[in-house]
Amino acid sequence: MTAGAVPMVRLEGVSKRRAQGGSVFELQVPSFAVGAGQVVAVVGASGCGKSTLLDLIALVMSPSAAQCFEMSPGGGVATCDIRRLWASADEAALAALRRDYLGYVLQTGGLLPFLSVRDNVGLPGRIKGAPGGGARLDRLAARLGVAACLERMPDSLSIGQRQRVAILRALAHGPRLVLADEPTAAVDKARARAIMDDMHALARDEGVAVVVVTHDVDLVAESADLTYTFDVEQVNAQETRSVCRGLGRAGRA
Amino acid sequence: MSAQARPLLLVPGLAAAQLRHEWILSLCLVIALAAVIAPLLVLLGLKHGTIETLRERLVEDPVFRELRPAQTREYPDAWFDEVRDWPGVAFLTPTILPLSSVLQVVERDSGRGVIFDLLPTAPGDPLLLENGAGVPVDGELVLSAEAARRAGVGAGDELTVRVGRSRAGRAEVAEARLKVAAVLTPRAGSLARLYAPLAFVRDVEAYKEGYAVPARGWAGDTPEPFLSFDGAVLLLRAPLPPIVRTGLIINTGFARLEEAGAAEVEALLGFAPAQGLQAYALDAGGGVVTVSSLRALEQKLRGYDRVLLPYVRKLALTAAGGEPLQPLGLSVDAGQAAMLGLSASPWGGFSAASGEPGRLTSVLLPRTTDAPPDRLAVESAGVGVLAFELARVGESPFARPVVPIELLGVLRTATQRGVGFDAARGRFEMARGGYRGFRLYAGRIDDVPALFQRLRGLGIETIAEVEAIERIQVLDAGLTRLFWLISVLSVSGGTAVLVASLYASVERRRRDLGVLRLLGFARAHVFFFPVAQGAIIAGLGLVAGFAGYASLAFAINRSFASELAPGESFCVLPAGDIPLAIAATLALAVLAALVAAARATRIDPAEAIREQ
Numbered sequence: 055m056t057a058g059a060v061p062m063v064r065l066e067g068v069s070k071r072r073a074q075g076g077s078v079f080e081l082q083v084p085s086f087a088v089g090a091g092q093v094v095a096v097v098g099a100s101g102c103g104k105s106t107l108l109d110l111i112a113l114v115m116s117p118s119a120a121q122c123f124e125m126s127p128g129g130g131v132a133t134c135d136i137r138r139l140w141a142s143a144d145e146a147a148l149a150a151l152r153r154d155y156l157g158y159v160l161q162t163g164g165l166l167p168f169l170s171v172r173d174n175v176g177l178p179g180r181i182k183g184a185p186g187g188g189a190r191l192d193r194l195a196a197r198l199g200v201a202a203c204l205e206r207m208p209d210s211l212s213i214g215q216r217q218r219v220a221i222l223r224a225l226a227h228g229p230r231l232v233l234a235d236e237p238t239a240a241v242d243k244a245r246a247r248a249i250m251d252d253m254h255a256l257a258r259d260e261g262v263a264v265v266v267v268t269h270d271v272d273l274v275a276e277s278a279d280l281t282y283t284f285d286v287e288q289v290n291a292q293e294t295r296s297v298c299r300g301l302g303r304a305g306r307a
Numbered sequence: 308m309s310a311q312a313r314p315l316l317l318v319p320g321l322a323a324a325q326l327r328h329e330w331i332l333s334l335c336l337v338i339a340l341a342a343v344i345a346p347l348l349v350l351l352g353l354k355h356g357t358i359e360t361l362r363e364r365l366v367e368d369p370v371f372r373e374l375r376p377a378q379t380r381e382y383p384d385a386w387f388d389e390v391r392d393w394p395g396v397a398f399l400t401p402t403i404l405p406l407s408s409v410l411q412v413v414e415r416d417s418g419r420g421v422i423f424d425l426l427p428t429a430p431g432d433p434l435l436l437e438n439g440a441g442v443p444v445d446g447e448l449v450l451s452a453e454a455a456r457r458a459g460v461g462a463g464d465e466l467t468v469r470v471g472r473s474r475a476g477r478a479e480v481a482e483a484r485l486k487v488a489a490v491l492t493p494r495a496g497s498l499a500r501l502y503a504p505l506a507f508v509r510d511v512e513a514y515k516e517g518y519a520v521p522a523r524g525w526a527g528d529t530p531e532p533f534l535s536f537d538g539a540v541l542l543l544r545a546p547l548p549p550i551v552r553t554g555l556i557i558n559t560g561f562a563r564l565e566e567a568g569a570a571e572v573e574a575l576l577g578f579a580p581a582q583g584l585q586a587y588a589l590d591a592g593g594g595v596v597t598v599s600s601l602r603a604l605e606q607k608l609r610g611y612d613r614v615l616l617p618y619v620r621k622l623a624l625t626a627a628g629g630e631p632l633q634p635l636g637l638s639v640d641a642g643q644a645a646m647l648g649l650s651a652s653p654w655g656g657f658s659a660a661s662g663e664p665g666r667l668t669s670v671l672l673p674r675t676t677d678a679p680p681d682r683l684a685v686e687s688a689g690v691g692v693l694a695f696e697l698a699r700v701g702e703s704p705f706a707r708p709v710v711p712i713e714l715l716g717v718l719r720t721a722t723q724r725g726v727g728f729d730a731a732r733g734r735f736e737m738a739r740g741g742y743r744g745f746r747l748y749a750g751r752i753d754d755v756p757a758l759f760q761r762l763r764g765l766g767i768e769t770i771a772e773v774e775a776i777e778r779i780q781v782l783d784a785g786l787t788r789l790f791w792l793i794s795v796l797s798v799s800g801g802t803a804v805l806v807a808s809l810y811a812s813v814e815r816r817r818r819d820l821g822v823l824r825l826l827g828f829a830r831a832h833v834f835f836f837p838v839a840q841g842a843i844i845a846g847l848g849l850v851a852g853f854a855g856y857a858s859l860a861f862a863i864n865r866s867f868a869s870e871l872a873p874g875e876s877f878c879v880l881p882a883g884d885i886p887l888a889i890a891a892t893l894a895l896a897v898l899a900a901l902v903a904a905a906r907a908t909r910i911d912p913a914e915a916i917r918e919q
Contacts, residue, residue: 105917109913112825112913114824114825114911114912114913115913145829145830145831146831148829149314149824149827149828149830150827152825152826152827153314153826153827153828154827156827158825158826160822160916164822164825164916166321166819166822166823167328168324168325168327168328168329168819169321169324173324177826178826178827180313180317181313181314181317181826181827181828182313182827
């Protein structure tokens with residue numbers, strides 16, 4: 055993390071409490087930050103709250119409490135106080151932030167089955183109102199090895215191809231931050247590594263920050279600038295508490 | 308931050324793409340909607356088509372726009388000027404007394420002269436113009452189909468028509484050769500009728516009343532009223548042989564002959580003739596006894612020593628003072644008087660011609676204690692009140708005053724026809740017949756009920772096809788109600804299908820909608836996703852529905868083609884209702900989508916995207 059730079063996303067003292075069927079889960083994030091262009095890995099076993107953290111950052115889940123929750127897209131755009139937007143339930147502003155600065159890679163790709171691959175990839179740009187240039191898209195597609203898939207429907211792709219297309223879609227409209235939720239959970243280890251490496255390489259080339267959530271530490275150990283993990287604690291029979299903790303530059307040494 | 312409107316513009320395209328992707332489900336939905344829309348359109352088309360066809364037929368046939376007067380009465384010229392300007396009146400012409408409005412035409416098959424009704428017409432007459440004829444000018448006739456058939460003429464032929472009248476007891480006939488301008492289609496009526504300009508009809512009437520019509524070379528003068536009687540008493544010295552008696556009621560205009568006793572004779576004549584005479588009472592069986600009847604009877608009785616005395620049974624005569632006057636009528640010459648045991652009438656024997664001025668207004672007054680007046684003012688109630696003076700010319704041999712029987716004949720006629728008294732010339736005159744009716748056509752059938760009521764308001768009862776028109780209005784209202792009932796049923800079914808399908812689609816596509824939210828769509832944007840889908844489905848359903856309607860309507864109109872005139876259809880949509888049907892369907896589809904739309908906005912993307 056470059057000293058003095060304003061982080062793109064900053065969470066201080068953020069917590070999310072979720073009650074589900076009599077059991078309560080509480081995620082506490084004392085401090086979390088993603089700097090511009092950084093690759094941040096969020097690792098942990100399932101149920102530790104890493105998806106919850108990602109949803110908070112993706113602006114689709116409101117925090118239960120927060121001391122500070124800010125987003126600074128950079129490029130002269132003012133810092134947004136996410137806490138205030140949630141407090142005022144300004145759904146449109148949150149949606150606008152999502153569409154302008156965020157890219158999202160779902161566990162299972164999350165491609166729209168009724169659009170062709172090219173339309174899926176182009177959709178975020180169209181929503182943003184800045185349809186991506188065909189040349190850049192084709193270049194990115196070639197780098198991800200899915201150039202031949204562009205005119206096909208998502209149904210006809212293999213799972214690995216779908217994930218690559220999902221990464222392409224997350225990057226195509228030039229976001230500042232890509233959020234990836236277990237992007238390689240459905241493919242074998244070798245393929246997963248290749249996909250992960252491609253994503254990281256592409257993100258670095260495009261200067262895009264990445265937050266990747268995974269249960270597989272090895273997969274991200276080499277490429278992540280920062281790693282966060284969770285300490286899960288059973289408070290009582292009903293309540294589970296998970297605290298997010300930074301690990302620094304994981305496994306680089 | 309980029310403008311918010313942009314994502315919204317993507318919604319219809321994405322919604323359409325999803326529908327296309329799930330094309331089987333979409334197709335089923337479109338068919339379901341079309342299955343609701345098409346029958347409703349056909350029903351609406353049938354309702355509109357049949358009602359319009361019925362209405363068109365009424366509108367087309369001028370008979371349904373006619374208002375015919377139910378009674379004969381006099382209408383002043385001003386009345387026609389006023390009514391012609393009423394809203395809804397398309398055509399109006401006066402008519403004359405039906406009895407005067409006839410012409411004699413020689414029937415082709417039998418060679419006999421038959422009487423056809425003559426009706427006045429004028430430019431713009433819808434009965435003629437809409438039944439294949441033009442309006443005749445003077446010297447022309449338009450014939451009804453039946454008249455043309457019986458007379459054996461067609462358009463362009465010449466037809467000789469006769470006008471008959473009886474003047475001073477003589478039958479007279481005038482002739483005219485007229486051109487048949489056209490023959491009406493049978494639809495215009497089944498009766499044998501002739502249509503001619505009003506001026507010709509009026510000339511016919513004038514001639515029949517005894518006037519001269521110099522323009523047509525028809526002779527005559529100012530006509531005297533014809534004489535009419537209720538019956539006659541025949542007095543003979545000896546009874547008639549039965550064969551002669553029977554002959555008296557054949558072709559004489561009399562219908563009944565009976566032997567009459569002295570009392571009966573006195574009751575009929577008002578006096579008792581000399582005893583020992585054989586008396587017979589004759590009458591026309593309730594009809595009118597005319598001078599020609601009397602003449603025919605006299606003809607048959609030539610050689611018999613007889614007296615024929617016509618009588619008039621009842622007249623409402625009042626003297627100037629207001630007391631009723633009941634004169635008996637008697638005109639006998641010396642010979643007849645001798646046979647009856649009376650003295651001859653000062654005015655002579657019975658004469659069909661009125662004779663010198665003042666002859667008819669003579670009276671014999673009974674001997675009274677006071678000196679009888681020389682002149683007696685009398686009023687007679689008839690078509691109009693007839694006022695005149697009787698001049699005393701002698702003393703009545705009876706208790707009642709005696710007047711010439713011809714006077715009573717005139718007064719009896721005056722109870723049925725307009726008769727005036729010219730005091731200066733001392734003679735009665737037939738009044739010229741005024742307008743006694745009209746032919747009125749409304750512009751549209753919907754005007755008929757209003758005109759019917761308006762005329763009734765003036766005390767003029769008319770005969771019109773108000774019922775037929777109202778029947779159609781009732782049928783229209785009933786079918787409309789039925790249509791709406793069926794519409795409510797099927798539209799609620801169609802709406803329910805749409806609600807369920809769109810809702811199910813949102814449930815099925817939760818994950819996709821979640822992804823769309825993640826990609827930057829706001830709640831407000833995904834709201835329009837089902838709405839757009841509803842509108843698209845409705846639009847396609849409308850296209851399919853209209854296509855179904857068009858083919859069904861074509862089939863219906865084809866199968867009923869034999870019942871329909873060219874240009875008529877049983878199944879046709881009113882042009883104004885088509886945009887209405889489209890708007891209503893789209894509006895309903897959008898309403899149906901609102902439930903699904905509300906559901907779509909409640910989708911939590913964080914949950915939706917992790918559903919497998």
